[in-house]
Amino acid sequence: MLKGAKCYKPNCFNLQADKMKCALITILFYFLIFNQSLFGQNNNVGIGTNSPDASSKLEIESTDQGLLIPRLSSDARKAINSPAPGLLVYDTDKRTIYLFDGQKWLPFAFATDTASLPPTERTTGSLTTSLGYSLAIGSAGVVSGTDNGRVFMFKSDNGNYTEIEEIISTSPNPAQEKFGKDVAIAGDWLAVGAPGGPGDTSKVYIFERVASSWVQRQILKNNTFSEINSGFGFSVAMSGNRLVIGSPFNDPFSSADEGVFFIYTRNSTTYAPIFATFQPGGGNFAAGDYFGWDVDIEGDYILVGAPGHNNKEGKVYFYRIINNSLTLDYQRPYSTVDQPNVYYGYSVGIDPNGAIIGYPGGINNYGGYHIIGNFRNPAFGDESDEFEQYFITGESNNNIFTGASVSIDANHFIIGIPDKLNSLFSSSENNLVKSKANIYSYNANQTSFYLDFELLQSWESGANNLNGMGISTAVWNGRNCVGHDEDNRFYIKDFRAD
Numbered sequence: 001m002l003k004g005a006k007c008y009k010p011n012c013f014n015l016q017a018d019k020m021k022c023a024l025i026t027i028l029f030y031f032l033i034f035n036q037s038l039f040g041q042n043n044n045v046g047i048g049t050n051s052p053d054a055s056s057k058l059e060i061e062s063t064d065q066g067l068l069i070p071r072l073s074s075d076a077r078k079a080i081n082s083p084a085p086g087l088l089v090y091d092t093d094k095r096t097i098y099l100f101d102g103q104k105w106l107p108f109a110f111a112t113d114t115a116s117l118p119p120t121e122r123t124t125g126s127l128t129t130s131l132g133y134s135l136a137i138g139s140a141g142v143v144s145g146t147d148n149g150r151v152f153m154f155k156s157d158n159g160n161y162t163e164i165e166e167i168i169s170t171s172p173n174p175a176q177e178k179f180g181k182d183v184a185i186a187g188d189w190l191a192v193g194a195p196g197g198p199g200d201t202s203k204v205y206i207f208e209r210v211a212s213s214w215v216q217r218q219i220l221k222n223n224t225f226s227e228i229n230s231g232f233g234f235s236v237a238m239s240g241n242r243l244v245i246g247s248p249f250n251d252p253f254s255s256a257d258e259g260v261f262f263i264y265t266r267n268s269t270t271y272a273p274i275f276a277t278f279q280p281g282g283g284n285f286a287a288g289d290y291f292g293w294d295v296d297i298e299g300d301y302i303l304v305g306a307p308g309h310n311n312k313e314g315k316v317y318f319y320r321i322i323n324n325s326l327t328l329d330y331q332r333p334y335s336t337v338d339q340p341n342v343y344y345g346y347s348v349g350i351d352p353n354g355a356i357i358g359y360p361g362g363i364n365n366y367g368g369y370h371i372i373g374n375f376r377n378p379a380f381g382d383e384s385d386e387f388e389q390y391f392i393t394g395e396s397n398n399n400i401f402t403g404a405s406v407s408i409d410a411n412h413f414i415i416g417i418p419d420k421l422n423s424l425f426s427s428s429e430n431n432l433v434k435s436k437a438n439i440y441s442y443n444a445n446q447t448s449f450y451l452d453f454e455l456l457q458s459w460e461s462g463a464n465n466l467n468g469m470g471i472s473t474a475v476w477n478g479r480n481c482v483g484h485d486e487d488n489r490f491y492i493k494d495f496r497a498d
């Protein structure tokens with residue numbers, strides 16, 4: 001029924017209705033009876049045709065339009081009260097039509113389940129050349145940066161991610177500042193790293209979503225140590241009202257590129273620093289540790305990578321915020337035996353259930369990742385080798401750099417294998433195999449203390465020499481995102497259970 005129309009029933013029809021209402025009803029009656037483009041001869045309906053097929057109750061013909069059925073999120077679809085057998089709905093999260101068969105919802109696609117469906121891809125087209133260089137996802141949508149100073153928000157729109165807004169800062173030269181080198185999002189707040197180049201003042205730009213647009217609120221700078229060449233904003237991560245910023249080129253003890261990370265908290269509309277932290281050990285730092293190269297936070301848990309530590313073997317640090325104090329729970333290098341050029345901690349991700357650490361170097365730059373389940377007590381660091389953590393080496397292909405990016409939430413993790421790496425660690429590339437990203441589900445069983453994980457899908461680039469699939473990754477509430485900068489796009493799929 002049209003919005004605003006009235007329903008006239010025989011037992012409530014007003015015999016005193018004005019002539020205009022009667023005229024409208026008469027016109028509608030003749031239209032329904034004589035307009036053969038709407039009704040056929042066999043008690044059936046045709047739209048766009050005068051002769052709908054006799055076997056069909058409804059036939060629609062068009063050369064330039066399609067049929068649009070109700071579009072609902074997965075939660076809204078599942079909340080339908082007593083769905084009738086045969087009910088059809090387009091699920092905006094799963095990106096396919098669902099049919100209710102009387103007992104359960106079935107994906108209306110050439111697959112036995114939605115886990116087999118391909119991801120959705122999004123691009124800015126000719127506006128950019130390297131979308132997917134950085135990536136973050138939250139309830140507001142997907143935010144992605146390029147390698148030349150541009151950042152775009154793809155608004156969630158019930159899982160469609162089609163409405164695009166460019167995030168505009170007050171930077172006089174976004175490309176030189178490397179605006180968008182890393183991005184993070186939490187609720188209505190967005191952080192964009194701008195670590196700059198040689199001689200630049202490093203910054204982090206803060207935006208707030210106001211109505212349907214993003215408004216710049218604040219510019220954060222490294223006021224504790226040097227602002228120039230510090231890399232402040234090289235890595236950023238957000239959770240709730242907390243923001244973690246990596247500054248891997250800071251020199252707090254005068255050795256080049258020792259690194260620092262910062263923790264900010266938001267009060268109302270302002271982020272203020274609460275901790276500025278360098279590596280445990282004080283003046284024993286070595287040049288090129290790059291502490292803060294990558295950072296992540298989830299709730300009270302913080303994970304910081306230092307992939308340059310000990311001749312680029314690498315090391316990671318597990319922190320927690322306890323009663324407004326920062327506590328170091330655990331620190332570990334890749335191995336107790338020196339193994340240079342592993343780059344352990346090049347990428348990190350943390351969740352209270354588990355942690356993921358990428359090490360894209362090692363033998364022939366196969367790379368790999370370290371997955372850890374969190375058991376027994378809130379702190380990481382009590383895991384046994386046999387059941388609760390695994391080191392997984394990448395495939396035996398030179399310079400694929402498995403683990404160059406990683407992400408994790410409560411049930412999924414992603415491993416990027418982009419076939420290239422930051423030139424501070426390696427200038428080699430692999431143009432003989434397709435770059436890709438692997439999406440896994442995992443379960444840290446709190447009863448048996450067993451860590452179980454399963455490969456769900458691999459997303460590959462379109463050609464062997466099209467590197468960069470997996471250069472960035474992000475996962476939030478079952479939505480898995482992968483950036484592919486050389487193809488100027490990102491991919492997204494909802495892996496939550498049907």
